[in-house]
Amino acid sequence: MAMADAACSSEQTGTGRRRFSPLLTIEQVASRTGLTKRTLRYYEELGLLRPTGRSDGNYRLYSEDDVERVERIKELRDLLGFSLAEIRAFLEADDEREQLREAFRQESDVEARLAQLERCDTLIQRQLQLIEQKITGLEQLRSSLQARLDRHAQRRAELLQQRSSLDK
Template sequence: MTHPDDEEPDPNTTTQNYYSIEQVATRAQLTKRTLRYYEEMGLLPQAERTEGNYRRYTEEDLQRIMYIKSLRELMGFSLSEIRKFLQAEDEREQERTAFRQGADTQQKLRHLDRSDEIIREQLVLIEQKMNGLKNMQQQLYERLEMHARKRQTLQEEGS
């Protein structure tokens, strides 16, 4: 799972494609209501609007939506957890920008250190989710073992 900010923008790309809410909903396999809700919750920036006040989304918006969807589906994050994760991503992007603009080596090192700190915070969120899943998995394996013992006992009694 990659984040759109991990990709360097192509300096040769000068045109911006815009998508309607219907197009984005179809491509992301989400409802228009979900997209509006993500915007209301602050998971997405306010969409640009046409003169007719229709939302229009950029490719960057679409990539963020797909990232949110993967966090929700793949990792099982709640919207609150996703908001924390995305805030960390946004802060890390600010650090990346400041790093690129910085001329002083010490400044660059501070930006790298802060980026590492942010990544570690994100790893904690992922590790917590993974530990919860491992615990659930272990409980299910224990139930299967208990059923196998009961099955064995019943088969021995029936013989």
């Protein structure tokens, strides 16, 4: 069995406490996320995912953040039923927000910071709108099914009453 504790290129702190979590091989990411290695490479090819680094031998190395991103992709794919292209757009908004965060921390001018917040909010609003649209559609579906159950409960009550009056 090879590659037991792979790629500890990020070292420990002087005291022995881990400052950076060790980077992961593609196999480890695959087993943690339930995706196949092929799929991870494919997502990278589409620009959805960029592993934090590469080993000396050109092996992909993933950080915990990368794993989180993978989970995010899965969520968007399974919950929202988005195509990978749509997910890409969605994540690009995330990325721009990340950039804005960085810029925000370096910016000192109050007006500029307010403008950045504004921009960031519109990005979020757009995502929220998409999600809420899906939710209302689903809730509509749910309530129609629920109504059916309610009608059945009504019928059931009638039938039970019928039965008890016969039992007498």
